[in-house]
Each structure stands twice: as structure tokens, then as C-alpha cells.
Amino acid sequence: xxxxxxxxxxxxxxxxxxxxxxxxxxxxxxxxxxxxxxxxxxxxxxxxxxxxxxxxxxxxxxxxxxxxxxxxxxxxxxxxxxxxxxxxxxxxxxxxxxxxxxxxxxxxxxxxxxxxxxxxxxxxxxxxxxxxxxxxxxxxxxxxxxxxxxxxxxxxxxxxxxxxxxxxxxxxxxxxxxxxxxxxxxxxxxxxxxxxxxxxxxxxxxxxxxxxxxxxxxxxxxxxxxxxxxxxxxxxxxxxxxxxxxxxxxxxxxxxxxxxxxxxxxxxxxxxxxxxxxxxxxxxxxxxxxxxxxxxxxxxxxxxxxxxxxxxxxxxxxxxxxxxxxxxxxxxxxxxxxxxxxxxxxxxxxxxxxxxxxxxxxxxxxxxxxxxxxxxxxxxxxx
Numbered sequence: 001x002x003x004x005x006x007x008x009x010x011x012x013x014x015x016x017x018x019x020x021x022x023x024x025x026x027x028x029x030x031x032x033x034x035x036x037x038x039x040x041x042x043x044x045x046x047x048x049x050x051x052x053x054x055x056x057x058x059x060x061x062x063x064x065x066x067x068x069x070x071x072x073x074x075x076x077x078x079x080x081x082x083x084x085x086x087x088x089x090x091x092x093x094x095x096x097x098x099x100x101x102x103x104x105x106x107x108x109x110x111x112x113x114x115x116x117x118x119x120x121x122x123x124x125x126x127x128x129x130x131x132x133x134x135x136x137x138x139x140x141x142x143x144x145x146x147x148x149x150x151x152x153x154x155x156x157x158x159x160x161x162x163x164x165x166x167x168x169x170x171x172x173x174x175x176x177x178x179x180x181x182x183x184x185x186x187x188x189x190x191x192x193x194x195x196x197x198x199x200x201x202x203x204x205x206x207x208x209x210x211x212x213x214x215x216x217x218x219x220x221x222x223x224x225x226x227x228x229x230x231x232x233x234x235x236x237x238x239x240x241x242x243x244x245x246x247x248x249x250x251x252x253x254x255x256x257x258x259x260x261x262x263x264x265x266x267x268x269x270x271x272x273x274x275x276x277x278x279x280x281x282x283x284x285x286x287x288x289x290x291x292x293x294x295x296x297x298x299x300x301x302x303x304x305x306x307x308x309x310x311x312x313x314x315x316x317x318x319x320x321x322x323x324x325x326x327x328x329x330x331x332x333x334x335x336x337x338x339x340x341x342x343x344x345x346x347x348x349x350x351x352x353x354x355x356x357x358x359x360x361x362x363x364x365x366x367x368x369x370x371x372x373x374x375x376x377x378x379x380x381x382x383x
Contacts, residue, residue: 003233006260023165038062040063042211047231048129052256053332054153058111060176061334062333062334062336064326064327064330064333064334067221067330068326068327068330069077069130071184071249071251071326072251072254072319072322073128074128074160074161074162074250074251074255074324075124075128075160075161076088076090076103076125076128076130076141076158076160077103077104077161078161078164078243078246078247078249080246085104086246087102087103087104088103088158088159088161088164089101089102089158089159090101090103090130090158091157091158091159092123092130092154092155092156092157092158093154093155093157094121094132094153094154094155095154096119096120096121099119099123099154100123102117102246103125103158105320106125107375110139111140113126113139113140114126115275116213121133122137122138123154124140124148124151124279126140126148128160129153130153130154130158131151131152131157131280132151132154133150133151134150134151134152137150137151140287143164145245156276159248161249162251162252162255162258164247164250165240165241165247165250165252165365166237166252166258167236167247168240168247169233169236169237169240169252170233171359172236172322173229173232173233173236176196176200176232177200179191179196180196180198180200182195183195183197184197187254190315196329203231204228204234207224207227207231207367208220208224208340211227211231211364211367211368211371212224212227212371214376214377215368215371215372216371216375216378217375217378218376219220219378220371221308223273223371225271226265226269226370227370229373230366230367230370231363231364232363233368234314234363234366234367235255235359235363236361237252237253237258237361238252238253238318238355238358238359238360239356239359240252240364241253241254241318241322241359242355242356242359244350251318251319251322253315253318253362254315254318254319254322255315256311256315259309259310259311259312259314259315262310262311262314263307263308263310263311264307265314266304266307266310266370267303267304267307269370269374270306270307270370270373270374270376270377271377272305273374273377274377274378275377275378275379275380276378277379278377278378279297280374281295282300282303283299287301300380306369306373307373310366310369310370313362313365313366314362314365314366317358317362317364318358321355321358323378324331325351325355326349327350328345328347328348329345329348330352331343331344332344332345
């Protein structure tokens with residue numbers, strides 16, 4: 001038990017190295033680049049930046065899309081309440097070197113865009129994607145496809161909401177694993193665990209006896225740190241995402257870069273663990289040789305589609321839960337009557353409680369399927 005716990009908290013940092021490089025690629029995930037900032041007034045832009053709902057004044061119809069998309073996408077700060085937000089550090093690598101500042105330094109220019117000037121360079125925050133204006137450019141300009149034509153994207157290593165949440169989850173897991181591992185030091189193994197260790201032991205035993213052993217077999221021990229890390233990391237991030245206020249609310253598991261990183265780790269571990277029988281089944285499938293021209297590509301595609309299904313399943317389930325809750329609350333403003341709250345609020349509460357189950361269920365499913373894929377790769381050939 002102690003060995004599993006000690007190795008698991010170390011594996012968290014190994015996963016972090018893989019995740020952090022991909023997170024910034026999806027900062028604008030879930031929304032389109034358009035010229036809404038240039039058309040709206042400064043006040044409307046401030047409302048959008050803080051996650052408040054926008055209203056179509058011509059038809060006087062409430063549009064829930066901005067607040068929903070603002071919630072599920074990544075950002076460079078946490079909106080807490082009203083005009084109060086928690087700023088996060090922006091870290092950019094430009095042609096002129098490293099540039100750092102806090103996200104609170106962005107301000108509105110005359111066009112309504114969020115801009116900041118540093119080291120003689122002008123940066124624009126456009127839908128949480130940061131662009132550097134070309135030399136001599138005062139305002140950002142768009143082409144017919146609504147993409148900037150006089151700006152470029154610097155390398156963004158910022159501590160965004162998702163990165164902050166990932167680091168927070170890693171810290172929580174390290175504290176939990178270290179504290180629990182102390183209870184299993186030499187000489188204490190015969191004692192009944194107390195406190196946090198008594199909560200962790202059944203979970204670790206569950207992952208070992210119900211996920212690792214049945215699906216992997218005799219070689220399960222070498223994969224326990226990976227499986228424990230995946231299970232607890234996904235579960236912890238899902239629970240933090242259900243907290244509607246700072247430091248929660250980030251949609252980490254609903255970030256395609258995060259689920260993609262997990263899927264790539266599963267793909268690499270599975271295929272590097274594959275034995276002779278595993279690769280023989282893929283490259284020399286047990287069918288008539290005349291069918292190899294069909295079956296070999298199918299088997300190779302299957303190697304890629306398995307982790308792809310893991311990625312989409314986790315991403316879609318977590319994102320859908322957040323969207324449903326916000327959509328139900330938005331019905332109050334769409335129908336413009338407090339009476340709608342008698343229906344939407346109980347349903348939103350029910351979905352929120354259901355999400356507590358989904359948070360653990362998705363962690364279990366991802367970990368179980370990962371163990372299953374590894375098990376098929378390391379299984380002994382009985383033929």
C-alpha cells in the first residue's frame with residue numbers, strides 16, 4: 001500500500017509535464033473568432049469579460065451563449081462576483097524575449113478590445129487568445145474569416161484557469177498521498193489506518209482489486225502508479241470543477257488538450273508494453289492472408305481509435321454537464337419570469353448532484369479502459 005501511494009504522487013508530476021505543453025493550445029476552445037468586440041461598446045465588453053450574459057437590444061432577447069461559453073472555456077483570470085476578479089500571470093515568449101504581466105493589466109481601448117502595452121509591444125486579448133500587434137499597428141484588424149491580419153500569436157505559457165486548477169489538484173493529491181503514506185511506514189503496517197488513510201485505503205484497494213488485477217493480470221503492479229494517478233487526478237479535477245466559486249469552477253476535464261494528453265499517455269504505455277503476441281495480432285492478424293490487406297489497416301486504426309474514444313468520452317461528458325446546468329438556469333432569463341425558477345432551479349440542482357456521480361464514474365471508466373487496453377497488450381498468447 002505504501003509503495004503505491006508513494007509512486008502515485010510522483011507520477012502526478014510526470015503527467016503534468018505532458019499536460020502543460022498542450023493546455024495553451026485550447027485556450028480558445030469552444031468559441032469562434034468574430035468581430036463582436038469591435039461592434040460592442042466598452043460596457044458590453046466588460047460584461048462579456050466577466051462572464052455576464054449579453055442581451056440583443058434590437059429584439060430584446062436574452063442570449064445565454066456568451067455566459068455558457070465563458071464558463072466552459074479557459075481564461076486568464078477567475079471572475080468571482082460583480083467587478084471583482086482574481087488575476088493570473090500572463091507569460092509570453094515573443095520575438096523580443098520574455099514578457100510577463102498580470103491579466104488585470106488589460107484595459108479597453110477605443111474599439112472595445114482588451115489591450116496592454118509592454119516593452120514597446122502592444123498585446124490584445126481576443127476571446128482569451130493573446131495576440132501581439134505588428135510593429136506600427138494601433139488596432140487589430142480582421143480578414144473575411146474573422147482572423148487577425150496585423151497580429152501574430154506569441155508562445156503563451158500563462159498560468160490560466162485550467163493550469164492553475166491542474167497545479168491545485170496536483171498539490172492536493174501530493175498532500176493526500178504523502179499524509180496517507182506516513183501511516184504505512186515500517187512498523188505501522190499491522191495497525192488499523194486512521195483518519196485520511198482510512199478513507200484512502202479502500203479506494204486504493206478498489207483500483208488494485210477491481211481495475212488493475214482483473215484487466216491486466218499478473219503484471220498489474222508496475223502499472224498501479226499510473227492507474228492510481230489517472231483515477232485520483234481525473235476525479236479531483238472533476239470535483240473542483242463542480243465548485244461554482246474560486247478556486248473552483250474551471251472546466252479542466254472539459255478541455256480537449258487535457259483529455260488528449262491523457263489519451264496519448266494511454267496510447268504510449270499500451271503500445272510500449274505490447275508483447276510479441278500483441279503486435280503479431282495487429283501486423284499478422286489471424287485471418288486468411290487474402291484479407292490482410294483489409295485487416296491490417298483496420299487493426300492499426302483500432303490502435304488509434306481506442307485512446308481517441310477515451311479522449312472524447314471524458315471531454316464530452318464533463319462539458320455536457322456544465323452546459324446543461326447553465327442552460328437550465330438561463331431559462332429564467334429567456335422566459336423573463338421568476339416563476340421559471342420553480343422548474344429550472346430544482347432541475348439544475350438535480351443535474352449538479354448527478355454530476356457528483358459522473359465525476360467519479362468518468363474517472364473509473366477512463367482508468368478501467370486504460371487498464372483493459374494495457375491488459376490486452378501484455379496478455380500471454382495462449383495459442
